[in-house]
Structure formats: C-alpha cells, structure tokens
Amino acid sequence: MxxxxxxxxxxxxxxxxxxxxxxxxxxxxxxxxxxxxxxxxxxxxxxxxxxxxxxxxxxxxxxxxxxxxxxxxxxxxxxxxxxxxxxxxxxxxxxxxxxxxxxxxxxxxxxxxxxxxxxxxxxxxxxxxxxxxxxxxxxxxxxKDKINNDLFVRHSAQHDGSHFTFHSGWHYCGHGEKQSLKLSIEKSTADETHRWHDEHPMVAxxxxxxxxxxxxxxxxxxxxxxxxxxxxxxxxxxxxxxxxxxx
CATH class of the missing domain: 3.40.50.150 (Vaccinia Virus protein VP39)
Known part of the structure; x- marks a missing residue:
C-alpha cells in the first residue's frame, strides 16, 4: 500500500x-x-x-x-x-x-x-x-529518543455488524531523522476477516x-x-x- x-x-x-x-x-x-x-x-x-x-x-x-x-x-x-x-x-x-x-x-x-x-x-x-x-x-x-518500539495502542469497536480492532505504535531505528507510525485495522464479520497494514514515514x-x-x-x-x-x-x-x- x-x-x-x-x-x-x-x-x-x-x-x-x-x-x-x-x-x-x-x-x-x-x-x-x-x-x-x-x-x-x-x-x-x-x-x-x-x-x-x-x-x-x-x-x-x-x-x-x-x-x-x-x-x-x-x-x-x-x-x-x-x-x-x-x-x-x-x-x-x-x-x-x-x-x-x-x-x-x-x-x-x-x-x-x-x-x-x-x-x-x-x-x-x-x-x-x-x-x-x-x-x-x-x-x-x-x-525520538524516548520511543519504545514494542509499545502499541490497541482498541476495538463494533460498527455496522462488524468487529474492528485497531493497532498503532511508533517505531524508531535509533538514528537519523526518520521514524514511522505503524497502523493496522482488522475487520471481522460472521463470514470473513479483512486486515489492512500501513506504515507512515515521519520525521524524528x-x-x-x-x-x-x-x-x-x-x-x-x-x-x-x-x-x-x-x-x-x-x-x-x-x-x-x-x-x-x-x-
């Protein structure tokens, strides 16, 4: 994506x-x-x-x-x-x-x-x-020097008959002026599950x-x-x- x-x-x-x-x-x-x-x-x-x-x-x-x-x-x-x-x-x-x-x-x-x-x-x-x-x-x-790459925020919600789970967290490699925001969405209904993953480049x-x-x-x-x-x-x-x- x-x-x-x-x-x-x-x-x-x-x-x-x-x-x-x-x-x-x-x-x-x-x-x-x-x-x-x-x-x-x-x-x-x-x-x-x-x-x-x-x-x-x-x-x-x-x-x-x-x-x-x-x-x-x-x-x-x-x-x-x-x-x-x-x-x-x-x-x-x-x-x-x-x-x-x-x-x-x-x-x-x-x-x-x-x-x-x-x-x-x-x-x-x-x-x-x-x-x-x-x-x-x-x-x-x-x-950037305080980012914990293992720390993610998670929450869930119901909407239009589907169950959504959202994850987000910062990631920094430890050097340079680039960090990222990692995001994911999981949408589950009775019949199927869809997942989206994204990583947004950001300034560190x-x-x-x-x-x-x-x-x-x-x-x-x-x-x-x-x-x-x-x-x-x-x-x-x-x-x-x-x-x-x-x-």
Missing part, C-alpha cells in the same frame, strides 16, 4: 479508529493556552485536520475555524461535520492562506508528518507567515532539538502532555505539548 493508503482508502473508518480520543478535552486545553498566551483573537486553522472533530469544537467555542489536509476523502467528511468552516487540500509543509489567523493547531502528533527535518522547518516557516501578530501555534510531539526529532528550530520564530512554551492540566515540561518526558507565540 502507498504511504497514505490506509488514511485515503479507509477514511470512512477514521473516526471509528479514533473513537477513544477525547477531542473536546484536547480542544479545550488549547483554547485555555490561547487565552493565556495568545493574542485573544478568534480565527483558527487546524493543520492535518482529518475529518474535522477539533474544528467542530473550536467553532462551538466561537472561533472562525478552518482546516487543511492532504486527503480529500477526509476533507469531504470534515465539510459535512463543519459546514460553517472552509477546508482546503494542502500540504502543511508548504501552505498558503488568504488572511492571517490568530491560532494554528496540529493535533494527534501530526506535525511528524513533515517528511524530514527540512520539511519540518518549512512547515514552521509557513505557520509563522500565516499567523497574525502574537498569534499562537500549538501541537504535540513525541521525542527530540523535544530539545525542536525547541531550537522554533526559537527564531516563536516564544516557546513546552508543557507536559496532559490535556487536563497545564504543567511545564519536566525535561524528561517523551511526549510534550508546545505553545508557541509568534515574535
């Missing part, structure tokens, strides 16, 4: 695959960070927005929200979920918008979809250009390295990866939440 085959061909299952994600808690946390550190504006862009669940929450909070993604089937679902929003088919490493916004988000570790460090730098530069004065960029990351970076990349563009705040509490990063955790204010 191609690098995006699972997301493109099985986009109808994406929300089912992410059923355990608390989109409201994530959106509310970023809204709080924006109120604390941002410019108090209400325009928002979600990078790698997928089917638009985060955009839906930001609209409900009173934001003028929009999204972009590289998969049109995802955007079609997002447009149905959020008819008030504008969605565009763009790559987050090199995107353009007509007017600057006050808040840009990138949830679910999607910042790692940048293909290598240079593309990650391109994404950060594009975000900086797209933000208004004192605008804020929020996203979450995993530190440490949290400290990323802070240095961001410094020329932003005032950088790093927090523990906890959407219930706003706690400064302990300089040791393998996951972190970034809130970056444009300078």
């Amino acid at each position: 191609s690098a995006n085959a699972l997301y493109t061909d099985l986009s109808g299952y994406y929300d089912l695959m992410c059923v355990d994600i608390d989109y409201q808690a994530q959106s509310h946390c970023i809204r709080r960070l924006h109120q604390l550190f941002g410019n108090k504006g209400n325009t928002h862009l979600d990078l790698a927005c997928g089917t638009g669940p985060h955009v839906r929450h930001f609209i409900d909070y009173g934001y003028q929200s929009s999204g972009l993604d590289i998969n049109q089937p995802m955007l079609d679902i997002a447009a149905t979920r959020c008819p008030e929003a504008q969605f565009t088919l763009q790559n987050m490493s090199d995107f353009n918008i007509t007017s600057q916004v006050d808040l840009i988000t990138c949830f679910l570790y999607s910042i790692h979809y940048s293909d290598g460090i240079e593309k990650l730098k391109d994404c950060i530069a594009s975000v900086h250009s797209a933000l208004s004065d004192q605008g804020m960029f929020c996203f979450n990351v995993v530190d 970076v440490t949290i400290k390295q990323l802070k240095e990349i961001l410094k020329p563009y932003f005032e950088v705040h790093v927090f523990e990866h906890d959407y219930e509490k706003i706690i400064p990063w302990d300089n040791n955790s393998g996951n972190a939440l970034f809130a970056c204010v444009k300078i």
